Amino acid sequence: MNNIKSRLKLAVLSTALVSLAASIGVFSLANANEPTAPQKIDINAGEALYSNGDASRGIVACVGCHGPNGNSASGTWPKLAGQHAGYITTQLKHFKAGERANPVMMGMAAALQDADMANIAAYLNKQVQAPGTAKNKESIELGKSIYRGGIASKNVPACAACHGPAGAGIPVQYPRIGGQWPEYTETQLISLRAGERKNLQMNMIAAKLSDRELKAVADYIAGLH
Known part of the structure; x- marks a missing residue:
């Protein structure tokens, strides 16, 4: 009789464990299939990094070359004001990965995290580009x-x-x-x-x-x- 009771208890316990495992598995699978929440963009953080950098993380301010609000002072550096955020983010990732070779920008991008890039790009996208002019009438x-x-x-x-x-x-x-x-x-x-x-x-x-x-x-x- 004791053996029968013991077997029954083991059977009940095994069933409970299987049910628990199944429920955990389903829960984990459901979480895995949930869409990733979109990254929250912080334009203020982007402006701060662009204008001041972050010495504690080795991030150098972009404004020194690309100018206030993304309007550089000369053709040595591109104007970034009004540029598409996705394009800026992609180029920064390419610089960081070494896929786009530029010693200065590779160094600048090295300390940036994906969120930093997205924030800086969002800030620049909202800026107004200073107008340019064609100079060569002959061409x-x-x-x-x-x-x-x-x-x-x-x-x-x-x-x-x-x-x-x-x-x-x-x-x-x-x-x-x-x-x-x-x-x-x-x-x-x-x-x-x-x-x-x-x-x-x-x-x-x-x-x-x-x-x-x-x-x-x-x-x-x-x-x-």
Whole structure:
């Protein structure tokens, strides 16, 4: 009789344990399938990092090169005001991973966490870009022709097809380029043409541009707004 009672107790206990395990498993599976909550963006934190950095974490302020509110003082550094947040975040990740080679920016991005990048990008996206101007009257028509219509004889597509008629770009896919310093745009096109900056689509396009064409379109882009 005692043996029967003991077996019954073991059976009941085993059933309870199996039920408990099953319920835990279902609970864990349900949690695993729950969508990840979207990252909360803190524009104020982004502004603080952009303007002041964070010495305790080795983060250097961006304002020294890219200027107040993302409007740099010269074409050595790009204007970042009004740039798509997703594009800025992606480029910072590429710098940090070494996928985009730039000794200065690789060092700057090294200390940034994903949340820092997203916050800085969100802050810059809300800033107003200082307008630029095309300076070379002799090349303005050539630049305009390339930007709007491409170069059919070289199979160069119109820049406007991806970056928009005013150079505003398309969030996530293509950056804003209108109003950018012509010197910066020219430098990037040269880098893309040489394959030093990796972007398959732009590598193929820039490779077909002559120095004259490259300069003309960079100058024309500066005046877009």
